[in-house]
């Protein structure tokens with residue numbers, strides 16, 4: 001709508017492009033089989049340790065997990081992680097990551113720098129070309145100083161940086177933020193990074209969700225088309241964001257936990273969700289948002305050559321794809337990466353975009369779409385340039 005107003009007033013509309021993406025993938029991966037063996041060992045240990053209380057009806061016995069359920073309910077087959085050993089040890093079941101000294105790069109910043117260098121190489125950008133750094137992710141390693149300022153320092157970028165968090169939609173919200181900043185003229189080029197150590201907030205002892213998440217980091221370069229040297233960059237045609245409050249995906253971890261110490265370590269200080277409700281409420285919300293956004297831009301959903309959707313659940317993506325296109329999308333029209341990466345929160349749709357976009361032709365129309373906790377959802381509509 002902002003474009004429309006500017007045109008009516010005879011003003012110039014700045015063309016903004018995504019000119020590069022990068023993905024940092026951890027070296028270690030856990031298959032469903034490995035995860036289920038560890039979970040079921042934990043269940044067996046728990047039930048043996050609590051046998052008397054279980055027999056007396058005072059404690060409920062835990063039920064085992066199964067690879068068949070995980071693959072069928074989610075489409076996930078494996079996940080990359082920053083520490084496989086700690087997660088798979090039935091006595092630990094969390095990643096164990098050494099606390100770094102204040103003089104070392106933080107772990108999120110290190111992942112971010114790796115992904116950022118790949119995105120900068122693809123876009124042909126040096127540190128001096130970038131004016132701002134946004135770290136957009138679900139979980140920040142510390143409150144301050146902002147991780148973005150550290151990434152900025154490690155890469156030798158001048159200007160400014162800040163962190164933002166809208167859970168699974170952090171990356172698309174950051175793309176709109178960068179798009180608006182470049183259009184306003186306050187900056188020419190923005191680096192966005194999405195470091196996600198989702199294994200840090202996943203409760204590996206929770207049967208309903210222990211398989212859901214993986215770790216990764218993605219990076220995106222958003223810049224004014226006038227400075228873009230990359231062939232085949234992606235023109236941003238429009239972005240749209242939506243939030244609607246819901247407790248169905250929630251995590252109560254926070255700086256006030258020490259003020260109620262009796263709650264520290266309780267399951268609500270990790271990821272908790274009502275998966276069925278999320279599915280039922282988010283699918284229509286997102287389908288409607290995509291269709292309305294395309295209509296408002298005068299675009300026909302049938303012209304979409306590709307949809308890089310949020311990577312939480314294969315059935316969710318199948319439903320949304322079918323609703324948007326009005327038919328079952330071919331696999332290449334809606335590529336999933338969740339089978340190997342699992343849900344990587346804000347990074348998921350960006351991994352899919354980064355890995356499944358090279359074959360699109362100049363003029364092709366496509367969509368990046370995220371959705372998740374909040375609820376939050378974000379659309380980014382792009383057209384490939386020559």
Ligand code: COA
Pocket residue numbers: 064065066069070073074168207208209249273274275276278279312313316343345371372373
């Ligand atoms: N192994 C075996 N069985 C399991 C299991 C496991 N790990 N976890 C649950 N089950 C069982 C349940 O006990 C239940 O059994 P019942 O029917 O006998 O009661 C059955 O499987 C169905 O459980 P349910 O939790 O309803 O599964 P689901 O089909 O809804 O799938 C999710 C679960 C999480 C995969 C799915 O709801 C989902 O992906 N939702 C959206 C998630 C999402 O997008 N989240 C966003 C996070 S950012």
